[in-house]
Structures are given as C-alpha cells and as structure tokens.
Amino acid sequence: MVEEKNLTPQQIVRELDKYVVGQKEAKRSVAIALRNRWRRLNSREEIREEIVPNNILLIGPTGVGKTEIARRLAKLAMAPFIKVEASKFTEVGYVGRDVESMIRDLTDLAVNMVKTEMQERVKEKAADAVENRILDILIPPVTKKGVGFNSATSDSDNFDPSKASDNELNERTRERFREKLRNGELEGREIEIEVKSKKTPMMQMFGPGGMEEMGMNLQDMLGSMGKGNKSKRKLPISEARELLLEEEAEKLIDHESAVQEALERVQKQGIVFIDEIDKIAEPSTGAGKSGPDVSRQGVQRDLLPIVEGSTVNTKHGIVKTDHILFVGSGAFHVSKPSDLIPELQGRFPIRVELTSLSEDDFFKILSEPKNALTKQYEAMLETEGVEITFTKDAIRELARIAAEVNAQVENIGARRLHTIMSSLFDELLFAVPDDINSGKITIDPDYVAKQLESLVKDKDLSHYIL
Numbered sequence: 001m002v003e004e005k006n007l008t009p010q011q012i013v014r015e016l017d018k019y020v021v022g023q024k025e026a027k028r029s030v031a032i033a034l035r036n037r038w039r040r041l042n043s044r045e046e047i048r049e050e051i052v053p054n055n056i057l058l059i060g061p062t063g064v065g066k067t068e069i070a071r072r073l074a075k076l077a078m079a080p081f082i083k084v085e086a087s088k089f090t091e092v093g094y095v096g097r098d099v100e101s102m103i104r105d106l107t108d109l110a111v112n113m114v115k116t117e118m119q120e121r122v123k124e125k126a127a128d129a130v131e132n133r134i135l136d137i138l139i140p141p142v143t144k145k146g147v148g149f150n151s152a153t154s155d156s157d158n159f160d161p162s163k164a165s166d167n168e169l170n171e172r173t174r175e176r177f178r179e180k181l182r183n184g185e186l187e188g189r190e191i192e193i194e195v196k197s198k199k200t201p202m203m204q205m206f207g208p209g210g211m212e213e214m215g216m217n218l219q220d221m222l223g224s225m226g227k228g229n230k231s232k233r234k235l236p237i238s239e240a241r242e243l244l245l246e247e248e249a250e251k252l253i254d255h256e257s258a259v260q261e262a263l264e265r266v267q268k269q270g271i272v273f274i275d276e277i278d279k280i281a282e283p284s285t286g287a288g289k290s291g292p293d294v295s296r297q298g299v300q301r302d303l304l305p306i307v308e309g310s311t312v313n314t315k316h317g318i319v320k321t322d323h324i325l326f327v328g329s330g331a332f333h334v335s336k337p338s339d340l341i342p343e344l345q346g347r348f349p350i351r352v353e354l355t356s357l358s359e360d361d362f363f364k365i366l367s368e369p370k371n372a373l374t375k376q377y378e379a380m381l382e383t384e385g386v387e388i389t390f391t392k393d394a395i396r397e398l399a400r401i402a403a404e405v406n407a408q409v410e411n412i413g414a415r416r417l418h419t420i421m422s423s424l425f426d427e428l429l430f431a432v433p434d435d436i437n438s439g440k441i442t443i444d445p446d447y448v449a450k451q452l453e454s455l456v457k458d459k460d461l462s463h464y465i466l
C-alpha cells in the first residue's frame with residue numbers, strides 16, 4: 001500500500017516554495033492541516049475517530065495562488081484531489097443531492113489513481129506476458145497443439161520424432177525472435193491483434209448522475225455489454241505492445257482490492273477544493289431574499305452534511321466524508337466569511353488571507369518557480385532549435401508592465417503574466433521555424449518594449465489583449 005508521503009510541515013512549505021511565490025501564511029496553514037491528518041492517522045485508536053481535519057478557508061483576490069497552493073499540496077501528498085466551483089451548484093438544474101457528486105468524482109479519481117499505481121507495479125510481469133503474446137502471433141507455438149492432441153489419445157508411446165524436432169525448431173525460432181524483439185529489430189513489423197473496442201459514448205444518454213443515484217452501476221453495465229466486442233486490428237509491434245500492455249496489466253491487478261484501497265484513500269487522504277465559496281454566501285447588504293439567494297443558502301445547507309461528515313453512496317461503495325480535508329476558497333469581495341451560515345463557518349475554522357502580489361512578486365514568479373513562465377517558453381522554443389534567454393532587466397520590465405496593467409485595467413494577479421508573455425512571444429512563435437530555425441535570441445528590455453509598448457499605451461488594446 002502506498003503511504004501518504006510523511007512530509008513535516010516545514011518540508012511541505014519548502015516544497016510549496018518551489019512553485020508558489022510568497023503567501024507564507026497560506027502555505028503554513030495548509031502544511032499544518034496536511035500534517036495534522038497524518039497525526040490523526042497515527043494517533044491512539046480511542047481518540048483517532050474524534051479528531052477532525054482542520055478545514056481551511058483561503059481568502060484573497062483573484063490570481064494570487066489559492067488554487068495553485070491547493071493543487072500543489074495534493075500532488076505532494078499524493079492524495080486524491082478534486083476542485084469544484086461552489087457556484088456551479090447554484091445553477092439552474094442542480095438540486096440537492098448533486099453536491100454529493102464531488103465525492104463521487106473524487107472516488108472515481110482515486111480508483112483510477114490506485115489502478116494506475118497497481119498497473120505500474122505489475123508492469124514487468126505484464127511486459128513478459130505481452131512478449132509471449134507477440135511471439136505467439138509471430139511464431140505460433142506448435143507444442144500447444146501437439147500436447148493437446150497427444151493427451152486426448154494415449155501419450156508417451158506414440159512419440160513422434162519428427163514432431164519433436166518440429167517443436168525444437170519452433171522453440172529455437174521463437175527464441176531467435178525473442179532476441180530480435182528485445183533488440184527492437186521488429187518494432188515496425190505489423191501484427192494483427194484482438195483488442196477490446198472502445199466504450200461507446202452511451203453515458204451521454206443519461207442525465208448527470210441520474211443512473212447512479214438509482215444505485216445502478218452504469219460502468220459495469222456498459223462494460224459487460226461491451227465485453228464481446230473485440231475487434232481485430234493490424235498494428236506495428238511498437239503500437240500493439242502498448243495496447244497489449246494495458247490489457248495484460250489490467251488482468252494482473254485485483255480490482256476488488258484496488259477499489260477498497262481507493263475508498264480508504266479517499267476517506268483518509270482525500271482533499272476537496274471548493275472554489276468560489278464566497279459566491280454561495282449571502283452578502284449581508286444584499287437586497288433581501290430573492291431567488292438566487294435562496295438557492296445559495298440551499299447549496300450551503302447541502303454542503304454542510306458533507307463537510308460535517310456523512311456518508312455518500314458512490315458506485316464503488318460508501319464513502320464516509322468525516323476526514324476528508326476541505327479547502328474553501330474565494331475572494332470574499334462582496335460577501336464575507338461571516339455571511340456563510342454559522343454551521344458552515346464553524347467547519348472552516350482556519351482562515352488565511354492571501355495577499356495581493358506586488359511587482360517584486362511578479363519578478364520572482366516569472367523567474368524562480370520550477371514551472372516559471374520564462375522556463376516554459378524557453379523549453380518550447382528549444383524544441384525548434386531556438387535558444388532564448390531573458391536578461392534580468394527584461395524580466396523586471398515584464399513585472400512592471402504586469403503591475404501597471406493590473407492597476408489600470410483590472411487586477412487579475414499573476415494571471416496577467418500569462419497574457420503578457422503570450423503577447424510578448426506572439427511574433428516569435430509565429431516566425432519559428434519558418435523564418436527562424438536556429439540561433440540564440442536574447443529577450444532584453446528593448447525587445448520587450450518593441451513587442452508590448454503599443455499595447456500598454458493604448459488603453460483599449462490592453463483591455464482586450466493584455
């Protein structure tokens with residue numbers, strides 16, 4: 001069984017630092033919450049069930065890293081993670097029980113996660129089986145037929161020397177081909193294999209979650225309907241191997257225990273990120289109980305049992321939500337956390353405010369994280385043989401422009417960096433590789449100015465483009 005990685009709070013913060021600039025408080029809180037879950041799992045049994053996770057409310061303007069922090073946290077913990085928009089549950093057509101769909105989706109995700117891990121573990125065994133299957137297709141074994149025939153009649157005395165040498169010959173040829181396969185000499189050769197045909201998109205016939213709520217296992221139903229549907233395909237060995245590997249790995253894992261493990265993991269380690277939770281809060285200054293407000297409260301009431309701890313029926317089994325970690329997030333510009341119904345407020349005891357990002361933060365975000373945008377563009381152009389480098393001053397200039405446009409047009413936080421970078425590179429990305437297919441390009445302040453100056457100066461343009 002794969003254990004939750006036991007990072008200490010400080011290790012967690014250090015890991016998050018690799019991707020998220022600033023927001024120390026938020027990182028600290030999520031690190032503690034995650035570690036607390038490990039602490040709970042390792043606590044004395046009598047008290048274990050009593051300890052509830054410390055759900056967190058991340059409060060802050062748009063584009064400052066709320067989602068990013070939660071996503072990175074889940075990755076670190078190797079925990080099942082799902083992000084839902086709270087506001088979607090207020091849309092027409094979503095009623096009541098649909099809030100539970102987040103748990104069902106999380107469970108589906110966990111099952112896939114566990115199965116993938118299990119398949120990874122049986123990879124070698126599966127590869128052996130696949131090698132034999134491919135060999136069977138290339139050089140069908142005579143031995144099997146021979147044995148079958150022999151055992152039907154009396155055996156040892158009708159020993160057939162010609163058949164024996166056939167067998168030997170066959171065996172030798174197989175071994176020769178095994179060598180060739182292993183040396184990659186046969187990758188391009190086409191073989192015919194039987195593959196399960198892809199599932200038909202029949203799901204779409206049913207409404208969201210409709211069948212599931214009736215307790216029917218749609219996937220299984222479709223699965224068994226589709227079972228007979230094997231089709232023959234001619235493929236190069238390199239591709240056939242991929243398909244067969246999937247099939248063999250699937251055969252080797254124990255689905256029942258995969259599901260059990262997944263259920264356990266969801267219940268002990270699951271993280272649900274509820275975005276835009278402020279959108280279901282009722283602003284106290286609001287114009288009374290109009291339609292949408294009522295439904296907002298309704299969503300909060302539906303959410304409450306799940307966050308408080310209840311059981312949800314999923315197609316894989318029952319999931320207890322008591323120890324799932326919920327991270328709520330929102331800007332809370334119009335409404336405040338205190339506008340949520342008291343019971344729900346109580347379930348998000350840790351409140352962290354994320355700060356707006358400064359020009360200095362933008363500079364760091366552009367250059368420091370492992371996945372920094374400058375590194376992404378470098379990597380993309382590298383594939384075309386073009387090497388780009390940014391001067392420090394150019395990055396400073398980009399940060400300055402981002403801050404300026406945020407101040408003048410709309411503050412969308414670090415998301416501004418994405419639009420600015422894509423404008424900056426628009427021309428180059430179109431020119432490569434047709435006009436430019438090698439060499440080095442230095443992105444300096446002049447280059448930045450040339451690409452962006454007109455956009456920044458023209459308010460209308462920056463409205464639409466930056």
Ligand SMILES: Nc1ncnc2c1ncn2[C@@H]1O[C@H](COP(=O)(O)OP(=O)(O)OP(=O)(O)O)[C@@H](O)[C@H]1O
Pocket residue numbers: 019020021022023060061062063064065066067068069275330331365369413414415
């Ligand atoms: N502090 C930060 N460090 C590094 N990158 C950041 C930071 N804040 C935001 N980003 C980048 O900006 C983008 C948007 O961030 P994110 O999705 O976390 O915003 P958010 O706070 O969840 O906003 P919203 O309230 O609109 O959902 C992401 O690509 C993210 O990588």
Ligand SMILES: [Mg+2]
Pocket residue numbers: 066067068275
């Ligand atoms: Mg977000």
